[in-house]
Amino acid sequence: MGKSLTHKILESHLVEGKLIPGEEIGIRIDQTLLQDATGTMAMLEFEALGLDSVRTECSVQYVDHNILQGDHKNADDHRYLQTASMRYGVHFSPPGNGICHQVHLERFGVPGKTLLGADSHTPSAAGVSMFAMGAGGLDVALAMAGRPYYFPCPKVLGVKLNGRLPDWVSAKDIILELLRRYDVKGCVGKVIEYYGPGVETLTATDRLTIGNMGTELGATSTVFPSDEQTRRFLEAQGRAEYWTELAADPDATYDEYDQIDLSKLEPLIACPSSPGNVKSVRDVAGIKVDQAIIGSCVNSSFRDLMVVAGVLEGRCIHRDVFFHINPGSRQVLENVVFQGGLMALLMAGARVHESGCLGCIGMGQAPGTNQVSLRTFPRNFPGRSGTKGDQVYLCSPETAVAAALKGVITDPRDLGEEMEYPKVGEPEKYLVDTASIVFASPSYRETQVIRGPNIRPLPLMDPLPETLEAKVLLKVGDNISTDGIMPAGSDILPLRSNIEALSEFAYCKLDDDFSTKCKEVRAAVVVGGENYGQGSSREHAALAPRHLGVRVKIAKSFARIHKANLCNFGIIPLEFKDPTDYDVVQEGRDVRLEGIRERIARGDEKIPLEVGGKTIMTRLDVSARQREYLLAGGALNFVKQGLMK
Numbered sequence: 001m002g003k004s005l006t007h008k009i010l011e012s013h014l015v016e017g018k019l020i021p022g023e024e025i026g027i028r029i030d031q032t033l034l035q036d037a038t039g040t041m042a043m044l045e046f047e048a049l050g051l052d053s054v055r056t057e058c059s060v061q062y063v064d065h066n067i068l069q070g071d072h073k074n075a076d077d078h079r080y081l082q083t084a085s086m087r088y089g090v091h092f093s094p095p096g097n098g099i100c101h102q103v104h105l106e107r108f109g110v111p112g113k114t115l116l117g118a119d120s121h122t123p124s125a126a127g128v129s130m131f132a133m134g135a136g137g138l139d140v141a142l143a144m145a146g147r148p149y150y151f152p153c154p155k156v157l158g159v160k161l162n163g164r165l166p167d168w169v170s171a172k173d174i175i176l177e178l179l180r181r182y183d184v185k186g187c188v189g190k191v192i193e194y195y196g197p198g199v200e201t202l203t204a205t206d207r208l209t210i211g212n213m214g215t216e217l218g219a220t221s222t223v224f225p226s227d228e229q230t231r232r233f234l235e236a237q238g239r240a241e242y243w244t245e246l247a248a249d250p251d252a253t254y255d256e257y258d259q260i261d262l263s264k265l266e267p268l269i270a271c272p273s274s275p276g277n278v279k280s281v282r283d284v285a286g287i288k289v290d291q292a293i294i295g296s297c298v299n300s301s302f303r304d305l306m307v308v309a310g311v312l313e314g315r316c317i318h319r320d321v322f323f324h325i326n327p328g329s330r331q332v333l334e335n336v337v338f339q340g341g342l343m344a345l346l347m348a349g350a351r352v353h354e355s356g357c358l359g360c361i362g363m364g365q366a367p368g369t370n371q372v373s374l375r376t377f378p379r380n381f382p383g384r385s386g387t388k389g390d391q392v393y394l395c396s397p398e399t400a401v402a403a404a405l406k407g408v409i410t411d412p413r414d415l416g417e418e419m420e421y422p423k424v425g426e427p428e429k430y431l432v433d434t435a436s437i438v439f440a441s442p443s444y445r446e447t448q449v450i451r452g453p454n455i456r457p458l459p460l461m462d463p464l465p466e467t468l469e470a471k472v473l474l475k476v477g478d479n480i481s482t483d484g485i486m487p488a489g490s491d492i493l494p495l496r497s498n499i500e501a502l503s504e505f506a507y508c509k510l511d512d513d514f515s516t517k518c519k520e521v522r523a524a525v526v527v528g529g530e531n532y533g534q535g536s537s538r539e540h541a542a543l544a545p546r547h548l549g550v551r552v553k554i555a556k557s558f559a560r561i562h563k564a565n566l567c568n569f570g571i572i573p574l575e576f577k578d579p580t581d582y583d584v585v586q587e588g589r590d591v592r593l594e595g596i597r598e599r600i601a602r603g604d605e606k607i608p609l610e611v612g613g614k615t616i617m618t619r620l621d622v623s624a625r626q627r628e629y630l631l632a633g634g635a636l637n638f639v640k641q642g643l644m645k
């Protein structure tokens with residue numbers, strides 16, 4: 001039986017377990033990636049392990065999220081990350097150099113290697129055929145220390161691509177089509193592997209777009225073959241020597257199958273306020289648009305910006321639309337300048353920004369009251385833009401620029417009546433810029449790590465008691481994202497390395513009083529529906545509630561990264577055995593987990609929970625290692641215990 005490329009890469013990296021879907025496996029991690037919003041904590045965690053340097057082939061620290069400098073905090077964190085990177089052998093990409101996923105593809109990605117990143121969109125590296133996953137910061141810190149990464153062995157969904165995309169339809173529409181089919185939890189526990197004749201029509205950055213938003217489907221990772229397109233991209237980036245050819249066996253079998261005829265796709269758009277709320281652009285055409293933004297890690301490549309520049313050549317954007325361009329990397333912008341695209345963008349009236357996450361993580365660019373914003377971003381969870389009740393749509397650069405020209409949502413194919421589709425291919429050679437990257441060097445090992453006052457040590461966490469009594473302080477519905485649990489934005493993000501201050505904001509968008517209520521109880525419970533904790537990988541969505549006293553979360557189901565983060569920080573992730581019990585566990589109720597310590601230590605999967613005079617059954621579906629973490633009160637306690645022994 002032929003093998004999928006996913007299985008080939010996993011097999012060559014497997015250090016523990018068997019490739020049986022659902023069973024825990026451990027794989028060797030070749031490369032790691034940190035960004036600043038999750039990375040400050042992860043770097044502190046790495047330091048706590050007491051090693052002299054990282055033990056990977058390549059580890060990179062990016063600064064791209066917290067780049068507003070309203071006071072000393074973010075700038076202090078940047079200097080900490082730079083000096084710690086130099087000290088421990090990590091490459092450092094400073095603020096302004098670009099968004100982690102775009103820069104990683106350009107400068108560091110290597111086909112067939114594994115990459116673990118403290119950012120949920122790490123599967124963007126599928127663009128150069130890496131097996132890349134997002135994880136919590138602590139898991140990445142452990143990988144930096146040379147430890148394997150453990151996760152449930154995924155199923156492989158093989159998606160066959162046929163045909164070629166029509167004009168005005170692009171890679172974003174392919175992944176939106178899958179989101180239309182599967183919605184935001186349809187690919188949980190799966191790797192999406194693309195194959196078939198349509199694959200070779202997609203460039204490396206098209207593949208980045210598709211891999212990036214596989215995350216929005218709940219997928220563990222996305223895999224593309226490494227072929228002529230990959231070789232061309234690496235060569236154009238001056239890194240031809242890293243290319244190897246990789247593909248599934250011709251008779252490969254997959255756990256599940258699907259296919260897309262690229263030639264039949266039409267422009268699609270995700271409506272407010274979920275990436276899974278996908279409609280055809282035609283169906284929502286005519287809605288007045290106030291803001292359009294091209295940018296974020298999913299659509300800010302050279303191709304994306306040049307298509308937009310091509311459309312805008314000699315034209316002006318509509319007077320009622322504020323139009324922004326957030327380049328994916330400084331190198332992207334330099335290439336756009338070199339090829340003459342910047343002039344068209346500026347003359348059309350675009351606001352061209354420095355490269356970084358910017359509005360995608362609520363660092364500026366918030367839309368006004370009741371305003372409609374079209375963005376090429378990967379996420380539009382409620383309020384993520386920074387504006388309450390926001391109306392954010394996600395679409396391709398083609399659809400965004402069509403709206404910017406016309407002032408209303410417009411099918412970009414309609415532009416075909418006025419102009420030719422500006423096709424943009426991969427240049428033969430990109431201008432390559434590595435000037436601002438601080439590459440790791442043994443000569444930096446003596447660097448003094450500089451810590452600003454915003455960097456606070458991790459609060460201590462107590463081990464799990466014999467029996468747990470707690471109050472249900474919050475009950476939420478399906479698909480609550482980690483943005484809902486631990487919001488970001490320019491006020492809150494700078495506190496990511498100060499857990500005490502940060503935790504005051506936990507759940508603030510769902511319940512203003514949550515942190516105050518927590519102070520009145522000894523231990524707290526949060527109840528959720530399906531796919532609880534989807535979205536961002538931020539471990540702060542476990543760390544901050546834990547600091548406030550949340551010891552148990554009960555949900556119908558959990559998203560992969562969040563569930564791992566809960567175990568890492570000693571919060572017990574229980575699932576309802578009977579989903580209708582969701583109705584029994586109401587806000588304000590007291591719950592009791594009798595003998596919970598012993599049950600977890602024994603390996604019990606069924607956990608009885610007393611609530612309001614009734615006992616309901618819940619399920620604890622975690623690995624033996626995660627049980628140890630829960631007993632110790634968190635992975636760091638567990639690792640420390642080991643060191644003390």
Ligand code: MIC
Binds near residue numbers: 037065118488535538
């Ligand atoms: C996001 O897109 O939500 C983020 C911000 O990049 C996060 C990481 C974070 O919360 O810092 C992610 O995707 O993991």
Ligand code: SF4
Binds near residue numbers: 361378
């Ligand atoms: Fe940055 Fe947005 Fe990408 Fe997250 S999704 S890495 S915030 S650009």
